[in-house]
Amino acid sequence: MNAPRVNVDPDHAARDLVSLVLTLVELLRQLMERQAIRRIDEGGLTEDQEEALGTALMMLDRTMTELCEHHGLSRSDLGLDLGPLGPLLADTEW
């Protein structure tokens, strides 16, 4: 009885690797987004700094969506459930 073959077809494995990388990028993006909100709430930023911050984060969010679609993933695929620790990422559908 031969050992159960692990058929890892290349593009499937590549897609999972991309998914892991995109999850890390999404984690950083959400972290930076929250830090930006925290910083804006704190004040001390000029109007155009806040404007630039908002625009940059919006572009980043759009790029994330494009990247996911480019690799045939959806944003919710990036979510990682850490079991007892709960979800890694906050779901961004709002």
Next chain:
Amino acid sequence: MSAAGSGVVAWSGPEAGAPIGVPLVDLLDRVLGTGVVISGDLVIAIAEVPLIRLSLHALLASVSERVPAPWSDGGPL
């Protein structure tokens, strides 16, 4: 409704081991908001042979008036 909804994390009872309903990224954000210092030594070894040494004294915190950015113009990164 998960215990987190009511803001209380169950210590005992059926809900004890349940995951706290907070995404880890929010926890990380709060940790950064408070600020954390990671200091320690790390040695990466293979087969008991130490190869890489990493000595950390890292401050991880949000930039605020309490923790100013070292470079005034936002710096290289």
